[in-house]
Amino acid sequence: GAGVSQSPSNKVTEKGKDVELRCDPISGHTALYWYRQSLGQGLEFLIYFQGNSAPDKSGLPSDRFSAERTGGSVSTLTIQRTQQEDSAVYLCASSLDRGEAFFGQGTRLTVV
Amino acid sequence: GNSVTQMEGPVTLSEEAFLTINCTYTATGYPSLFWYVQYPGEGLQLLLKATKADDKGSNKGFEATYRKETTSFHLEKGSVQVSDSAVYFCALQRRYSSASKIIFGSGTRLSIRP
Secondary structure, eight states, X not given: OOSOEEEOSEEEEOTTOOEXXXXXXXXXXXXXXXXXXXXXXXXXXXXXXXXXXXXXXXTOXXXXXXXXXXXXXXXXXXXXXXXXXXXXXXXXXXXXXXXOOEEOOOEEEEEO | OOEEEEOOSOEEEETTOOEXXXXXXXXXXXXXXXXXXXXXXXXXXXXXXXXXXXXXXXXTTEXXXXXXXXXBOOXXXXXOOGGGOEEXXXXXXXXXXXXXXXXXXXOEEEEEEO
């Protein structure tokens, strides 16, 4: 596609429910990154993929968070048993190896 | 570990004023350095970058020079415009043979008064 696409753009969920956030990177980009941006805060690294493998998942906050990437393309970030502190904007980016990272518009997650 | 520290905002300036946003980093080795910008209602986008010491990145009138001796990458613009109002993030990335995580500063909100 023309850019990094994330869906849904907004998600409101009840505390305790599971959510899945999707990222469609730019075609051909081998690296894919997930970040979290809380209100007024900087970007918190979660995980990055090189192809389908995740060399660095050190930023995942707890075992409720997981992510996968299939076919070297689409990635899904799953949050189980959501908590109110999970409310944030989740950003995805992709790049060609060490090239410029292109970001999507993000998914705004609200846990009520 | 690797980290980025940038000046806290918000920063409010009048149009045509000179802008400096300070950024310093801590890293092992020699990382690539970036400034990203997030305009209101838009996604994060790369503004400029520098990949080695003494390199100067520039774009849209903004400049930043990679200073190894002071581990800094300050963002400057000689004459700001209202359209420059945005949040600016300094970032670094270790230079391996393949991609690695990008580490961001906390962001600096810039507001320009007409």
